[in-house]
Each structure stands twice: as structure tokens, then as C-alpha cells.
Amino acid sequence: METMLGIVLMINCPIFWSKFNKTLFFMQFTGIPTTIGSLPHLNQQEAVELILKYTPQLPAWPQLPKKSFKENMYVQFSENFPGIIINGQLQKIYVDSQKAFIELEKFYENYIANNIDYFAISEDYANGFYKLLSQLATYNLQFTGIKCQTIGPITFGLAIKNENGQPIFYDTQLQDAVIKLIIGPLNARNISLKGLISGL
Numbered sequence: 001m002e003t004m005l006g007i008v009l010m011i012n013c014p015i016f017w018s019k020f021n022k023t024l025f026f027m028q029f030t031g032i033p034t035t036i037g038s039l040p041h042l043n044q045q046e047a048v049e050l051i052l053k054y055t056p057q058l059p060a061w062p063q064l065p066k067k068s069f070k071e072n073m074y075v076q077f078s079e080n081f082p083g084i085i086i087n088g089q090l091q092k093i094y095v096d097s098q099k100a101f102i103e104l105e106k107f108y109e110n111y112i113a114n115n116i117d118y119f120a121i122s123e124d125y126a127n128g129f130y131k132l133l134s135q136l137a138t139y140n141l142q143f144t145g146i147k148c149q150t151i152g153p154i155t156f157g158l159a160i161k162n163e164n165g166q167p168i169f170y171d172t173q174l175q176d177a178v179i180k181l182i183i184g185p186l187n188a189r190n191i192s193l194k195g196l197i198s199g200l
Helices: 002-012 044-054 097-112 127-139 153-159 172-198
Strands: 015-018 023-026 084-087 092-095
Touching: 044 127, 092 097, 097 172, 153 172
Parallel strands: none
Antiparallel strands: 015 023, 084 092
16 A cells, blocks of 8 residues: 555655655656657648647757658758759668769858858758747747757768768768768757747
8 A cells, every 4th residue: 555655646746755764755857848859740730739739848840751751860961962862752862972072162162151051951851840930930939948959970971871882971071071061050050040039
């Protein structure tokens, strides 16, 4: 009976039994719930509504890989990468080496110029992100922050391969571009979020 009572207490209220000093104590939980970003939805409106319903204080940017191959974790951050080839029908992504070396100059020009628009993830690659921004702005919701998730340069560089099946991270020129590619969208997205939050 005592064990059952202890379980009920733990489930329904923040009261815990300390085995060290044989007393009950109260614990305050100050964390804010959030979710993982990837959702199985095909409709970005439904995905955003679900997130805002259950985690309104700290909503996650919904990524919808079932809606579009471009929202796949690897593909989503590949926009404007030199030599990138995306085949949505076959759900295949790789780098054409010859095309990549031609496009590297344009890539570095935009990086050096700090061209945020060039590195920003477009709505075509992030329907969920842009729908979340519009919903937050439209309904003037109060939130503590927005949880954004990104892929790391090593994961991206090892997962994306060239036409010969070799990871592009082992190519020194493309490795540097991979690192700069990941930094670029992060900066662009941060600016978008700052602009939104400052306007609320």
C-alpha cells in the first residue's frame, strides 16, 4: 500500500521520497517541453498546429521529409552547395565533382560577401519553418524561444557523396565548403528569427 501511494504521489505531483533522510520533499520543475523537429505530416499547417498546441512556449521548427525529399535532413541543408544534384523522384542526392569545382568560385564570393540571402534556406526546402514563422507572427503567440535543429558538417560531409560514391568530406576543397555551408544557413536563419521575435 505504501509503495502504491508513493507511485501515485510521484505521478500526480512533484513530491518525492528521500531514502537518505526518510522524508518527503517537494521538487520544482522549471524546464519547458519541446519536441524533435522531424514529423511524419504531409501538410505543414497541420504539423505547425500540433506543435503549437502541445509546446507553445518552445515550438520546434517542423521538418517534413515525407512531404518533400527536399526536407530530408541531408537535402535540406544542401541548397546552393557547389555541384549538388538532387533527384526527388529517385530520392537521391550527390555531388557532381566537375560541376562543383566550376561553382566553387560563386560559392566563396557569396560567403566572403556575407550574402545572407544566398545561404538562407528557401521555402521550397523548409515549408514547415516558414509556416511556423507566419503562424507565430499572425497570432502574436507568446513563446520563450524556437527550437531549430541542423545537421553537423561531419555528418553532412560523410553522408553526401560524389558521383563515384566517395564522401565529399574527404575532398579538402569540398570539406571547407561543407563547413561554410552549414554556418551560412545558421546565420541566415538566426537573422530571420531575430527579426520575427523583435517584432512580437
